[in-house]
Amino acid sequence: MSELKERIRADLKESMKAKEKVRTGTIRMLLAAIQAAETEGSKHEVDDNDIISIVAREIKKRRESADIYRINGRDDLADNELAEAEVLEAYQPQQLDDGALAALVDEAVAETGAHSMAQMGQVMKAATAKAAGRVDGKRLSEAVKAHLSQ
Missing domain, CATH: 1.10.10.410 (Arc Repressor Mutant, subunit A)
Known part of the structure; x- marks a missing residue:
């Protein structure tokens, strides 16, 4: 198992113990996306680079959803999407300046x-x-x- 995937699983356990609903739900969704990537096509375990790509894709989805929610006057839902994106950003490498x-x-x-x-x-x-x-x-x-x- 990749190091990043192990870290994500450990963070899930930690967030469940701390009863952090948003973080727990977001990490569960991320693990589901990773599992879907592993099972589609030929079954293989994804490596850290694949997981980084999945994380980037999930962050992009959250930001696009937040923009749509803001346009439609649903700031509460937009804030939730951005909170999830913030949780996911912890699994990305340091961004370039x-x-x-x-x-x-x-x-x-x-x-x-x-x-x-x-x-x-x-x-x-x-x-x-x-x-x-x-x-x-x-x-x-x-x-x-x-x-x-x-």
Whole structure:
């Protein structure tokens, strides 16, 4: 079993003992998403990189739901979604700051030889591989667009 998955299971036990409803529910949903990933297609155990991708996907879902709830005037539900996203963020690697993100984008652009927006897909592919879950996809996309539009 991966180290991250063991940590998530230990955190679940700890949150259950502390009777933290939001944290317990969120971790249970995360473990269900991990189990679903393990059982779909060929049965295999997911590694830490797969779990980081699952966590990022779940955080994105929570943030998008929170935005929709806010638009529809349901701030209570939006706050709940954001609280769940905050719990999930504990399982992500340290996020890149703006300087490190700019350096990563510069490196990806140099690696691909891109010089126009038409080559953004190539740069995004290289940058996403280098970022390895340390930056949100939307933030990475905005940085690549800014660099290529100069």
